[in-house]
Structures are given as structure tokens and as C-alpha cells.
Amino acid sequence: MRNEILLMWVAVTFYAAGSILYVFGAVFSRKLLTPALWVSTAGLVPHAVAIGIRWARDGHPPFLGFYEVVHSLAFAAILLLPLLHWRWKSLDAVGVFVVPIALLMVGGAMLAPKTDNPITPTLASWWLVIHVTFAKFAFSTLLVSFALAVAYLRRQAGSGAGRFDAMLEKLPRQEVVDELIFKFMSVGFIFLTIMIVAGAIWANEAWGRYWGWDPIETWSLITWLMYALALHLRLTMGWKGTRAAWLAIVSLGFVVFVLLGVPIVFQSIHGAYLKGV
Amino acid sequence: MTPRPPTSHDASARPARSLSRVVRSRKLAVALIGFVIAYSALATFVPQLADGSSKVASWQAAHPLLAVATKLLGMHAAYGSPLFLVAMLALAVSTTACAWERTQAALRARKRAGSVTEADARRLKQQPHVRVAVEGDPAAAMEAFAGSATAAGFKVRRGPKVAEISAGRIGLFGSPAFHWALALLFVVIAFGRLSRAEGLVGVPLRGSVSDIDASYVTQDVGPLYPGHSGLTIAAKDLVLDYRDASGYRRGPSPRVTLSDRSGRVLRSQRVYPNNPLRYRTLLVHAAGHGALPVFSVRIGSQEATAQAFVDFDGSLPLGSKPATFEFRNGETTTRFYVSIPTDIQNGRRVERLPDDRVAEVSLSRGGRAIATLRPGGSTKLPDGTVLRLDSLGYYVRLSVADDWSVYPMYALFVFGVIALSVSLLVPYRAALVSIETDGGAPSLNVLVRSRRGQVLFAERIESLVEEAAAVPSTKGETA
Numbered sequence: 001m002r003n004e005i006l007l008m009w010v011a012v013t014f015y016a017a018g019s020i021l022y023v024f025g026a027v028f029s030r031k032l033l034t035p036a037l038w039v040s041t042a043g044l045v046p047h048a049v050a051i052g053i054r055w056a057r058d059g060h061p062p063f064l065g066f067y068e069v070v071h072s073l074a075f076a077a078i079l080l081l082p083l084l085h086w087r088w089k090s091l092d093a094v095g096v097f098v099v100p101i102a103l104l105m106v107g108g109a110m111l112a113p114k115t116d117n118p119i120t121p122t123l124a125s126w127w128l129v130i131h132v133t134f135a136k137f138a139f140s141t142l143l144v145s146f147a148l149a150v151a152y153l154r155r156q157a158g159s160g161a162g163r164f165d166a167m168l169e170k171l172p173r174q175e176v177v178d179e180l181i182f183k184f185m186s187v188g189f190i191f192l193t194i195m196i197v198a199g200a201i202w203a204n205e206a207w208g209r210y211w212g213w214d215p216i217e218t219w220s221l222i223t224w225l226m227y228a229l230a231l232h233l234r235l236t237m238g239w240k241g242t243r244a245a246w247l248a249i250v251s252l253g254f255v256v257f258v259l260l261g262v263p264i265v266f267q268s269i270h271g272a273y274l275k276g277v
Numbered sequence: 278m279t280p281r282p283p284t285s286h287d288a289s290a291r292p293a294r295s296l297s298r299v300v301r302s303r304k305l306a307v308a309l310i311g312f313v314i315a316y317s318a319l320a321t322f323v324p325q326l327a328d329g330s331s332k333v334a335s336w337q338a339a340h341p342l343l344a345v346a347t348k349l350l351g352m353h354a355a356y357g358s359p360l361f362l363v364a365m366l367a368l369a370v371s372t373t374a375c376a377w378e379r380t381q382a383a384l385r386a387r388k389r390a391g392s393v394t395e396a397d398a399r400r401l402k403q404q405p406h407v408r409v410a411v412e413g414d415p416a417a418a419m420e421a422f423a424g425s426a427t428a429a430g431f432k433v434r435r436g437p438k439v440a441e442i443s444a445g446r447i448g449l450f451g452s453p454a455f456h457w458a459l460a461l462l463f464v465v466i467a468f469g470r471l472s473r474a475e476g477l478v479g480v481p482l483r484g485s486v487s488d489i490d491a492s493y494v495t496q497d498v499g500p501l502y503p504g505h506s507g508l509t510i511a512a513k514d515l516v517l518d519y520r521d522a523s524g525y526r527r528g529p530s531p532r533v534t535l536s537d538r539s540g541r542v543l544r545s546q547r548v549y550p551n552n553p554l555r556y557r558t559l560l561v562h563a564a565g566h567g568a569l570p571v572f573s574v575r576i577g578s579q580e581a582t583a584q585a586f587v588d589f590d591g592s593l594p595l596g597s598k599p600a601t602f603e604f605r606n607g608e609t610t611t612r613f614y615v616s617i618p619t620d621i622q623n624g625r626r627v628e629r630l631p632d633d634r635v636a637e638v639s640l641s642r643g644g645r646a647i648a649t650l651r652p653g654g655s656t657k658l659p660d661g662t663v664l665r666l667d668s669l670g671y672y673v674r675l676s677v678a679d680d681w682s683v684y685p686m687y688a689l690f691v692f693g694v695i696a697l698s699v700s701l702l703v704p705y706r707a708a709l710v711s712i713e714t715d716g717g718a719p720s721l722n723v724l725v726r727s728r729r730g731q732v733l734f735a736e737r738i739e740s741l742v743e744e745a746a747a748v749p750s751t752k753g754e755t756a
Binding site: 119120121122124125127175176178179186187189190193194197200201202204205206207208209210213215218219221222225226228229231232233236237266 | 303304306307310311313314317318320321325355356475525526527528549550551552553560562564676678683686687690691693694697698701702731732733736
């Protein structure tokens, strides 16, 4: 456990340094964005090793308890950044939003109890891996959609004179950013769909009923409908630009509430994944 | 040409057309989705009757004003309320109409592919999305463009002056297929729920029960359920701490056997979470285990047997929930309560039969314990009743669900996810590129046909056209 905690603090240090570089890059010099990306990505190495150590000890991936769930979500979010850089270098500025959020998540997780959670008979299933992995993929892609939306609106509202606005100028033009918000939202929506489908099939295997209107099930459906609504408004009623950006921002709130809020607010059979078994 | 006068057919078709317009309305679909989101979200903050009517009553007492609204909206049984069901029905109809409309649109787009309409030709000439002046020979530029587009993975169809480039034709059918999958899901889930039966049976260890109404301790049966299978469900053994072949602890796990009326074994397997017993539309899960004391009660020459299903619960003081059984003597019904105090290990009650196998029995009168019996032991009550504990063993609690809709629903899930992915990730994109001459200056004009107005696609085509337009002419160079 000591090595694992040590490695996690090393990762936190890298993410903190990355966040500082991103903020400095946003305010002072765009040239700092690339080093910020690589420092943040470097943090994934100790983070991955820490995950591996815990996995080997507990016999399951980091899916149980507040500590495991939250820091692995942050891992998934930061993992997307080098992939984005490889495909769309012009989107490096997205890290200004993603890395500080991920840092807060990992920091919060480090303050939570780190008790080892044994896998229970209900959770011992391949569906756990499928369901939770796609939940993390959904979170990271929808977070990028959110970050692009924030950048879009900031650029829309900004005078273009400040250094932060100058950093945002590195992003593609507004029409392209708008389309990228849609693309990331689409991919996130597909991941969300797979997550819900896998969850329903798993519930039937584990409990004999595929849907029970449990608060987490209901809020997952609500979140899915929210994104379905956002995509519908764009594709059929031409809601692009500012309106689409606001929808992307508001919809992420639903995702965060489902993943982190519902298990705390409601009594739920799913609550164990966040509160620990 | 004089318009023909309206006929009675037109008059009768008007309401149908209006209804069709309403049902196909995008605003209606958006409004319905928005309603379901808002209603479901609010309902999660309101106690449901399924969680207990006392919870609902105390919430209503604490929130008298809100209680008026929640009662009106049927929110205490939110997901079965008429309001919610009507909204879902409307959404199902809207989704079906949408699926039909998108199918028609996809078929039209597919038919139109490879052709240039008069309107397209006019727009290409007068209002293209992109116009790039050609430096050299326009035909060579078009040839170069076609080559680059093919190399970039687009499908190119050439005419004498116009080329169509396209990609993702399969994407045309992604959205219709996804909406049809959704529409069918509504139907399958609705009829599945109406014809589903689910309940709990208690099966004595090394005993059996029949899958009939009377065997169920609790059950929920849909109005269209055709009836129980009549098969025999047996619990052959029970391993309290079962480890599977991989070494995973699976908890208490019975071996369950399903047999037909002639005794032929249809299925036999060990049952634990994520490993239910499946047979056709039946799904049998292990839902716990408990103690099964069997009593005989004698008054004078009358004797009867009774059993009680005692559930283990390590969080309770005795480690089990009191169970009841009744005995009727003429007009007098006596209710007995029985608990099984389990052993304590590491400060907690364990969920298995105690080593000394005692059962504490109390009468409903005064709730006072009247006897502690071991198997074979008996006690005589003041009224002359003799109560004897014949045996104390285990029973297995099984959840039995009979639902034909589960596998069709899984198939629709898979189909829907594939269709959704195709629709969003492989969208149909097409553009027409033509050679136009305006006042002697040749140009390549581009008209993007993609319905989503994709900016990245338009930019890609523009860059391909610009590269091709810069290709120098080879005509006359050798003259």
C-alpha cells in the first residue's frame, strides 16, 4: 500500500505541474502548452503503476470505492489528451480545462479512505469491466466536449485581446470547434449507451431483473436522454454554435451527478461502488 | 389550368394528415424527451410506494403542499403512473414516425446518389459552396481531383462535367435503423412487462417445489402472463461458501435442478450471482438461504405439520428474522413466531444454522418466548397443545423470473448500438464538383450535399479541389 500511495502522490505532482504549465501557457505563453501536455502525460506512468499494484493486490480493476472510482476517472480523462494531440494538435488548449479538473479529482480521491474493497459475488463478473470501462470512456470524451464548449463560449465572448484569448486562438475556427463538440458528444453518447446496455444485461445476470428504476439506473437514463436531446436539437432543429455549447456544458453536469452525486444523495443498490462494499 | 375541386376524400384525409404532421413533429419529440427527463428526475426525490407505504406517508405528512402535487402527478408510483405511461406511449409513437420518415429520406438520398438534378446544376453554377479558379486545363484539374479524392478514400463517380464524391453510404441507414430498434424496444419491453412473472420460492434443501402459483411466497405477475410452467424446481445441495474454478468466492450457492412432469432433468447447475440457471424463458437466481424448522402440532387426536421459512440476517440481534406459522383449531387460530439464534463469530452473527441447532419459539400472545426446542424436542402449552420440532434444516430462496422478452431485447440492444455507431461515426457525406466557365475563366465549383453541413468535410473537399486546380496545363507545351 505504501508504494501505491507514494506513486499516486508522484502522479499528483506531475498533474499539478502540468496544471500550472497549462495555466501559465494560457496566461503568458502558448509555447508552454506542449510541455504542459507532456508533463501531464508523464503523470500517467506512476498513476498506471499504482493502479497495477492495487489491481494485483485486490484482484480487480479500480472500480470500487470513492478513491478508486474517482482517481481512475481522472486517469481516463488525462489519457485522452495525448490521443487528441496525435489526431488534432490544434486542440492542445483543451488541456487547460481537463488537467486542472483531473487534478482536483485525484486530489479529492487521495483524501478519501483507501481501504481495499473485496470483490463481492455480485460484482465478480466480466460485465463489471465492460460497464465501468465504458463509463470512464464516456466521462472522458464528454469532458472534452465540455472543455471545447467552454473554449467556444469564451472565444465568442472574449475581446481577443488578452493572453488567454490568444491561447484560445490556437484552436481551430469556431465552426470547426462547434463540429468537434458534436463529434465528441456523439462518441461519448455511444459509450454512454454501451454502458447502460451492459449495466442492464449485468443486472439481469446478477439479480434477475434488467431494470428496477433504481436511482442510479434512472439518472443514467436521464443523462442518456439529455444527450439524446442535445444531439436531436442539433441534428433536426439546427441548434449549433452557442446553444449547442451550452447544452454540452449543462449535460456534463448530469454525468458528474450520476457518477459521483447519486451514490451519495440516494440509497441505491449501486451505492456500494462509490461508498465501498 | 384550373385546380380540381376538393373531394370528400380530401376532407377525410385532412385529420389524418394533421395527425401525421403532429406525430412526426420534431418539436413534439423534443418536448416528450424533455418531459420524461424532468418527470423522472423529480420522481427520484420522492419516495416510491415500492419502497414502503410508511415512507410515503411520513414524507407526505412532512411536505403537505408538495404532497398535493406529487399525488396529482402520481409520483409515488412514478414509473407506472398514467401520466408517465402516456408520455412513453407518445414517445414510442413519435419514435416510430421518426424511424419511418428517416427511412424514406434515406431511400430518397440513396436514389439521388450519382445523379445531378436541375436544381443542383443551377446551384453549382450560380451559388456553389466553394469556387476555385483553375490555373491550367480544367479537364486535367478534374482528373487530378478525382484521383486525390479516390486516394483519400472517397468514392468518385464521374460524368462529362460533374463528379460526385461520397463516403459513408451505409451511414444513410444508421439513423433509421437506430430509431427502428428503439421503436421495437418500446414494443418488446412493454409486452414483456405485461407478460412477465417474477417471484420468490422457498425450496427445502434436498426437496423440491413445483413452479405453480401456490409455491410462490411473493410474486409479481403481469396481466398477460400465460401461466407458470409447472416444472419441478429442486435444491440438491447448498455450499455456504462456494469457490468457483477460478477461486472466486461466490457466496452461498445451491445446486438447482429443473425437471419436467415425468421427472426428466432439463437443467442442473450450481446457481450464484452472475450464474443463473436458464431454461427457455425461465431465469432462476439464488436469492439467499435460511433455516427451515418443521413442526408438528397436536391437539387431542388432531395433528398437523407446519413449517416456517426463517431468513438469516447477521445484522439482527439473533441473526435471523422471526418467521411465523399458524395453526387453526376450530375457530381459534394460533400464530407462532420462531427465530433461530445463530452463532457469533468475530462479534457478528453468522448466517448459517447454529452448531447446537436450537429453535426459539414464541406465541403471538404477549410475544413471550414459550420454548427453546431441539430437533425431536417438544413442549406442551397450557391449553394442551403439544408443539414438537420435527426437524431443522436449510431452505434455499430462489428468484424465478419468466420473461420471453429478455433475449429479443438483448438483440435489439446490440443492433441499436451498432446502428447508432454507424449513424454518428460513419455519416453520409457527398459533394458535387463541376467544371464551370464564367466569362472565359474556368473554375471548379463545389456543392456539398451532406445533410449535416459538416464543416470538416467541406474543408477537406476544398483543399483537394485547391490542390487539383493548381495542377498546370500540359496542353500545347510540345507545340
